[in-house]
Amino acid sequence: MADMRDKTLEEWMAERKAWVETALAEDILPRPDERPAALSAAMRHAVEAGGKRIRPVLCMGCAEAAGGSAADALFPACAIELLHSYTLVHDDLPEMDCDEYRRGRLSVWAKFGRAAAVLAGDALQALAFRTLAHTPEKRCGTLARLVAAFGEAGTGVVRGQVEDIAAGAGPSRDVVDFVFEHKTGDLFRAACLAGAIAAGAGDGVQDALARFGLSLGLAFQIEDDLIDAAGGEPAPGELSCLRVMDEPAARAWIDSATAAAAAALEGLPGPVEHLRGLARALAARRT
Amino acid sequence: MADMRDKTLEEWMAERKAWVETALAEDILPRPDERPAALSAAMRHAVEAGGKRIRPVLCMGCAEAAGGSAADALFPACAIELLHSYTLVHDDLPEMDCDEYRRGRLSVWAKFGRAAAVLAGDALQALAFRTLAHTPEKRCGTLARLVAAFGEAGTGVVRGQVEDIAAGAGPSRDVVDFVFEHKTGDLFRAACLAGAIAAGAGDGVQDALARFGLSLGLAFQIEDDLIDAAGGEPAPGELSCLRVMDEPAARAWIDSATAAAAAALEGLPGPVEHLRGLARALAARRT
Numbered sequence: 244m245a246d247m248r249d250k251t252l253e254e255w256m257a258e259r260k261a262w263v264e265t266a267l268a269e270d271i272l273p274r275p276d277e278r279p280a281a282l283s284a285a286m287r288h289a290v291e292a293g294g295k296r297i298r299p300v301l302c303m304g305c306a307e308a309a310g311g312s313a314a315d316a317l318f319p320a321c322a323i324e325l326l327h328s329y330t331l332v333h334d335d336l337p338e339m340d341c342d343e344y345r346r347g348r349l350s351v352w353a354k355f356g357r358a359a360a361v362l363a364g365d366a367l368q369a370l371a372f373r374t375l376a377h378t379p380e381k382r383c384g385t386l387a388r389l390v391a392a393f394g395e396a397g398t399g400v401v402r403g404q405v406e407d408i409a410a411g412a413g414p415s416r417d418v419v420d421f422v423f424e425h426k427t428g429d430l431f432r433a434a435c436l437a438g439a440i441a442a443g444a445g446d447g448v449q450d451a452l453a454r455f456g457l458s459l460g461l462a463f464q465i466e467d468d469l470i471d472a473a474g475g476e477p478a479p480g481e482l483s484c485l486r487v488m489d490e491p492a493a494r495a496w497i498d499s500a501t502a503a504a505a506a507a508l509e510g511l512p513g514p515v516e517h518l519r520g521l522a523r524a525l526a527a528r529r530t
Numbered sequence: 531m532a533d534m535r536d537k538t539l540e541e542w543m544a545e546r547k548a549w550v551e552t553a554l555a556e557d558i559l560p561r562p563d564e565r566p567a568a569l570s571a572a573m574r575h576a577v578e579a580g581g582k583r584i585r586p587v588l589c590m591g592c593a594e595a596a597g598g599s600a601a602d603a604l605f606p607a608c609a610i611e612l613l614h615s616y617t618l619v620h621d622d623l624p625e626m627d628c629d630e631y632r633r634g635r636l637s638v639w640a641k642f643g644r645a646a647a648v649l650a651g652d653a654l655q656a657l658a659f660r661t662l663a664h665t666p667e668k669r670c671g672t673l674a675r676l677v678a679a680f681g682e683a684g685t686g687v688v689r690g691q692v693e694d695i696a697a698g699a700g701p702s703r704d705v706v707d708f709v710f711e712h713k714t715g716d717l718f719r720a721a722c723l724a725g726a727i728a729a730g731a732g733d734g735v736q737d738a739l740a741r742f743g744l745s746l747g748l749a750f751q752i753e754d755d756l757i758d759a760a761g762g763e764p765a766p767g768e769l770s771c772l773r774v775m776d777e778p779a780a781r782a783w784i785d786s787a788t789a790a791a792a793a794a795l796e797g798l799p800g801p802v803e804h805l806r807g808l809a810r811a812l813a814a815r816r817t
Contacts, residue, residue: 394660
C-alpha cells in the first residue's frame with residue numbers, strides 16, 4: 244500500500260469504498276443464483292443501493308489509525324455495512340417510515356414485497372455476523388470483542404429506533420440525545436471500535452477510537468437533520484433536533500462533537516490525517 | 531453435577547430448561563426497566579412464551595456428549611433460543627403467517643404492534659450473537675467457529691422461510707426437502723454443533739453432532755406436519771410433507787431420520803443416553 248498521505252481525502256475514501264464494495268459483491272453477498280434467488284436479489288438490491296459507505300471507510304481508517312492496515316478490518320468493514328443496510332431495509336417498511344424510495348431506487352419492500360423485505364433484512368443481519376467471523380484474529384479473544392461490539396450496536400440501534408418512533412414529532416431534548424446516541428451513534432461507534440480491535444489495538448486505543456466514532460456519528464446525525472430541514476422546518480412527523488433547538492444551536496453542537504472527535508485522535512499510533520479530514524468534511528457537508 | 535444417568539429423561543430436560551430460562555430472564559434479556567421499556571417488554575414476551583426449549587437442551591446435551599459439561603454451552607444454548615424466538619416473532623407477522631396467537635398468548639405483533647414486532651425480532655437476533663460472545667473459549671478460535679455456525683443458521687433459516695412462503699400449498703418434494711433442511715434443520719444443526727464446539731470438541735465429534743442435529747430436526751419437522759394435520763389434511767395454504775407423500779411414507783421418513791440421528795451418536799466421548807432418549811421421544815411425540 245502506497246503511503247496514504249500521498250492521497251487526497253477523496254482518493255483515500257474511494258479506494259476503501261471500492262475494496263468494501265468488491266468484497267461484498269464478489270465474496271460475501273449470496274450469488275444471484277443461490278437458492279432462493281429472490282432472497283439473493285433482495286439482499287443485493289439493499290446493499291448495492293450504494294451511498295458513501297462512510298461506516299466501512301471509518302472502520303478501515305480506524306484500523307490504520309490504530310497502527311494496523313485497512314486489510315485487517317476488511318471483514319468488520321463489510322459487516323458494519325451489512326448491519327447498516329439491514330436497518331435501512333426494515334426502517335423503510337410500511338409499518339415504520341413507509342418509504343417507497345431510497346436513493347432514487349425502489350426500497351426493498353416496494354420492489355420485492357413486505358415479507359421479502361423483513362426476511363432480507365433478517366438475512367443481512369445474520370450475514371453481518373457471519374462475515375465478522377472471518378476476521379483474522381491477531382490475538383486470542385479478538386473475535387469475542389468484535390462480536391460483543393457488533394451485538395451491542397445491533398441491540399442499540401433498535402433501542403434508538405423504538406424511541407424515535409415513540410417520540411415522533413414531539414421529542415424532549417433527552418429523547419433526541421438518546422435517539423442520536425443509539426440510532427446513529429452506536430453504528431459509527433462500532434465501526435470505529437471494530438477497526439481498532441481488528442488491528443490488534445489495546446484498550447486505550449480502542450476506547451479513543453470508540454469515542455471518535457460516537458462523536459462523529461452525533462455530528463453526522465445533527466447535520467442530517469439540518470440537511471433534511473433545508474433551511475425550513477423538519478418534515479412532518481420526523482424526529483429532528485430542530486424541534487428542541489434552533490439552527491445556530493445545532494451548528495454549535497456539530498462543532499463541539501467534531502472537536503471531541505478530533506481530540507480523540509490525539510496520540511494514536513497510526514496515521515490520522517484522513518480521519519481528521521473526513522470528520523471535517525462530514526461537519527461541513529450539505530448533502 | 532450428579533451423574534446424569536441417575537436422572538430420568540424428563541428430569542434431565544427440566545434441569546437444563548430451567549438453567550436456560552433462568553439465565554435468559556435474569557442475565558441476558560433486557561431488564562423490564564431498561565430503556566425503552568416497550569422494547570424490553572416485547573422481547574421478554576417473545577422469549578417467555580415458553581415451550582419445551584428443545585434446541586437449548588440439545589445444545590447442552592451435545593456439549594456433554596462431546597465430553598464437556600452443560601455449563602460449557604450455557605451461552606450458546608441461550609443464544610440458539612434467542613435466535614429461534616426471533617424467527618417466531620417475524621414468522622407470526624401479518625405479512626408472513628399472520629398468527630395472532632402463539633402458545634395460547636397474543637403474538638408479539640398482536641400485543642405490541644407490527645413495528646414493535648419487527649424491531650423486537652431484530653433486537654433478539656442481535657442479542658443472540660451478543661450472548662454467544664460470552665462463551666468461554668476452551669481454545670483460541672472457538673468463538674469464530676461458533677459465530678460462523680450461528681451466522682450460517684441465521685441465513686439458512688431465512689432461506690428456508692422464503693422458499694416456504696413461495697411454495698405455499700403447492701410444494702414439490704424438492705422444495706419440501708429444502709425447507710425442512712433449512713427452516714427447521716439449520717437451527718437444530720447449529721444447536722448441536724455449537725454444543726460440540728463450546729465443549730472444545732475436535733472436527734470429527736463436531737461433524738457427528740451436526741449430523742445428529744440435522745437428522746433430529748428433520749424428524750421433528752415431519753412429526754410437526756403429522757401433528758398439524760391431526761389425521762386429516764394439512765391446514766389450507768400451509769406447506770406440509772403430506773402434500774407430497776402419504777402418512778405411512780412420512781412415518782417411515784421419521785424412522786429413517788431418527789435412525790440416522792442415533793447412528794451419529796455412536797462412539798462419542800461423553801454420555802449420550804439422554805440424547806438418544808430425546809430423539810426417541812421426539813419421534814414418538816403427539817403434541
